[in-house]
Amino acid sequence: MRYLKNVTTLKLNEKKCLGCQRCKEVCPHNVFLMNDMKASIRDRDACMECGACMKNCPVNAISVDSGVGCAMAIIKGWLTGKEPSCGCSDDDCC
Amino acid sequence: MSECCSKQDDQTDIRKTSTELTFGDRMGALKVRCGIGRNNYKIKPGLYAVGDPDDSSPVLVSANYKLTFDSLRKELKGMDCYLLILDTKGVNVWCAAGKGTFGTEELLNRIKKTKLADVVSHKKLILPQLGAPGICAHNVKRRSGFEVIYGPVRAADIKAFIAADMEATDEMRKVRFTMRDRTVLTPMEFIPAMKLSLLVFGLLFLANLIASRPFGIEDLAIYMGAVVFGTIITPILLPFIPVRAFSLKGWILGLLWTIYALWAFGWLQDDMITAAGYLFFLPSLSAYFAMNFTGASTYTSFSGVMKEMKAAVPFIIVTVIIGIVLLIFGKVI
Numbered sequence: 001m002r003y004l005k006n007v008t009t010l011k012l013n014e015k016k017c018l019g020c021q022r023c024k025e026v027c028p029h030n031v032f033l034m035n036d037m038k039a040s041i042r043d044r045d046a047c048m049e050c051g052a053c054m055k056n057c058p059v060n061a062i063s064v065d066s067g068v069g070c071a072m073a074i075i076k077g078w079l080t081g082k083e084p085s086c087g088c089s090d091d092d093c094c
Numbered sequence: 095m096s097e098c099c100s101k102q103d104d105q106t107d108i109r110k111t112s113t114e115l116t117f118g119d120r121m122g123a124l125k126v127r128c129g130i131g132r133n134n135y136k137i138k139p140g141l142y143a144v145g146d147p148d149d150s151s152p153v154l155v156s157a158n159y160k161l162t163f164d165s166l167r168k169e170l171k172g173m174d175c176y177l178l179i180l181d182t183k184g185v186n187v188w189c190a191a192g193k194g195t196f197g198t199e200e201l202l203n204r205i206k207k208t209k210l211a212d213v214v215s216h217k218k219l220i221l222p223q224l225g226a227p228g229i230c231a232h233n234v235k236r237r238s239g240f241e242v243i244y245g246p247v248r249a250a251d252i253k254a255f256i257a258a259d260m261e262a263t264d265e266m267r268k269v270r271f272t273m274r275d276r277t278v279l280t281p282m283e284f285i286p287a288m289k290l291s292l293l294v295f296g297l298l299f300l301a302n303l304i305a306s307r308p309f310g311i312e313d314l315a316i317y318m319g320a321v322v323f324g325t326i327i328t329p330i331l332l333p334f335i336p337v338r339a340f341s342l343k344g345w346i347l348g349l350l351w352t353i354y355a356l357w358a359f360g361w362l363q364d365d366m367i368t369a370a371g372y373l374f375f376l377p378s379l380s381a382y383f384a385m386n387f388t389g390a391s392t393y394t395s396f397s398g399v400m401k402e403m404k405a406a407v408p409f410i411i412v413t414v415i416i417g418i419v420l421l422i423f424g425k426v427i
Contacts, residue, residue, distance in 0.1 A: 001271055001333050001391075004398040025244050025262075026226035028269035029393065049395040050192065052226035066227065067396030068192055070389030071340075071403055074396075084396070085193060 008047040009065040014038055016061035023053035023062060108213070111142045111163075113171040119164050126161055128281045135160045136184030141208040142167075145174035149215040152256060154245070155201065156222060157182040157190050169249040173256075176213065180204050191228030198230045205238050220245045220252075220260070223267060271392045276329045279390045283325035287383055291321060305425045307365075316355040320376035323347045324383030329390070340394070341406035344384020348377035368424035375417025378410045385410075 010031070012023075019037030024030075028050065033042035039061075051066025068074075068084055077084030126132045136158045144167060153176045156166050163179065180200045182190035190196035201219075205211070221229060223244045231242035246255045246266035255262055294317070302308040328335065328344045335343040352372055356362050361369045385406055388394040 001393050002338060003394050004338050004401055007397040007401050008395055009397055022231065025267065026223060028224060028247060028267070030264060030268055046393070047395060048393050049397060050227045052191075052223075055229065056226055056231050058232040065396065066192075068389065069391070069394030069396050069399045071385045071399055072389050074399060074403060075407075 002045065003048070003069075005045050008044055008049055009063075010041065010044060010047045010049065010053075011063045012039060012041055013061045013063075014040060016059045018059055018061075020058060022056045022058070026052040026056050028052070108141045108143050108176070109138070111144060111167055111177070113144060113167050113169075113173075115164055115168050119160075123161055123164065127278055129285050132282075134184060137163050137179065139179050139181035139204060141210065141213065142177040142179060143175075144170045144177060145172070147174040147176050149213065151175050151214065152220055153178055153210065153214060153218070154220045154252070155180065155225065157185065157187045157196055157225075159184050159186045159190075162186045166249045166252075169252055173253065178204060178208065178210065178219070187222050188224040188227075191225045194228050196225050197228040198233050201229060201234060202238055205240060211239070217241055218243055220256075222249075223247050223262070224269070269392045271332075273330060275392075276332060276390075279387075280326045280329050283329060283383065283387060283390070284321070287321050287325045291317070301422070301426060306427070307368075307425050309425060312359050316352065316359070316372060316376065317379075319351045319355055320348050320379045321383065323351045324380035325387075328380065328384040329387050332387075332391075339402045339406065340388050340391070341381040341385035341402055341410070344387075345377045345381035347384075348380025349373075351380070352376040365424060367420055371417045371420030371422075371424055373417070374413045374420060378413040378417070381406060382410050 012032075017039045019034065019039070021034055021039070023039050024032040024034055029043070029046040029048060031041060031043050031047050032039050032053065034040075047064070048069055049064050049066050051064055054060075054062045054064050054066065070084070073084040076082075122135065126135045137160050139158050151174050154166070154170075155178045156162055158179050158181055163177075166177070180190075180196055181204070182195045182200075185193065185195060187196055217240050219234075219240045220243050224247055226244055229242060231244075234240060234242050243260050244262075245252060245260075246262050247269050248266070251262070251266045255266060295314075298309045298313070324344045324347075328340070328347050331347070332343065335346060337343055337346065356369045356372060361372075385402070388399045388402075
């Protein structure tokens with residue numbers, strides 16, 4: 001299953017990479033590839049911006065504007081002026 | 095929890111839990127899948143024992159949503175291990191990780207409160223991979239000494255993961271979104287949509303008081319069809335609809351349904367203004383409901399949903415307004 005192309009904010013600074021493989025390990029969509037103990041991006045458009053790779057990279061080599069891919073949360077954010085967050089409240093789903 | 099052996103609140107207590115789900119557990123799961131009591135379906139955070147663990151047994155970390163806890167423990171038959179349950183306010187691991195409640199601070203806090211370092215002699219924690227957006231593994235290690243090992247995405251793979259010396263296959267690491275996964279989520283799309291629809295029915299009832307051609311059972315049917323196509327059929331058929339934006343998927347199915355129903359009711363010839371009204375209104379209604387399924391899906395990104403919405407939301411608003419105006423013309427005047 002594929003979502004929209006060329007939208008992800010994922011960036012990897014390969015020079016900083018130590019080759020620990022954490023990013024490949026945590027990514028739920030197999031975005032990363034390890035080559036000669038360096039990470040590279042194999043499948044950019046599969047990224048869902050969950051932020052797991054950025055959070056677990058020990059040398060801050062990865063950046064991504066992580067957020068919820070949830071229309072209801074974004075609508076709520078527009079209406080309340082707050083950051084869209086997955087508010088699994090009474091009658092919506094996250 | 096009925097299987098709690100201890101009545102005390104003390105956090106260092108280790109509660110025993112079973113790998114068998116009771117009838118009550120299954121009914122509870124059915125209820126929350128339909129949105130009943132969904133925001134208060136939680137268990138106590140803390141340490142739980144599965145089987146007969148000792149100080150060398152593995153520690154699995156999870157969330158205190160009872161549906162999560164149940165789907166984890168039922169996969170652990172025959173195992174001896176500990177479950178370290180974080181306080182995620184009754185939210186599942188992935189959503190809680192996104193919010194940060196399944197997070198580094200809560201994990202460190204729970205390790206301390208349960209005195210985990212005194213319970214086990216090793217320094218390893220197995221976390222669900224989908225908890226990773228909330229956890230900074232190297233900081234957990236630095237601040238508690240515990241090494242974070244990300245286990246498989248699905249609880250069903252845990253035994254195989256442990257048996258393979260905690261090596262996950264690529265398949266275990268990938269999130270899926272099978273037809274079954276999608277189908278169990280549809281009641282939580284349909285039921286809130288019906289709540290919203292009660293408002294629409296109220297307005298239709300009022301409109302009927304002054305309508306020259308009142309809304310009838312066929313109008314109800316064509317409307318309900320659009321809701322069902324947006325909230326149930328689009329999610330189920332998701333990968334088979336050959337466009338990527340969820341709203342467009344819903345719009346296409348809603349349009350097909352609307353054309354079919356208008357043709358079946360003979361309105362395309364007899365009542366063209368009403369037919370045009372529905373052609374504007376209903377596909378956009380399906381599109382709106384389908385767009386909301388982005389939040390339930392496992393692969394949409396924030397940037398992607400934002401891009402989709404920037405086009406879809408103005409389109410939906412304009413077409414719904416045009417549709418409603420045409421319907422009022424067709425029915426009332």
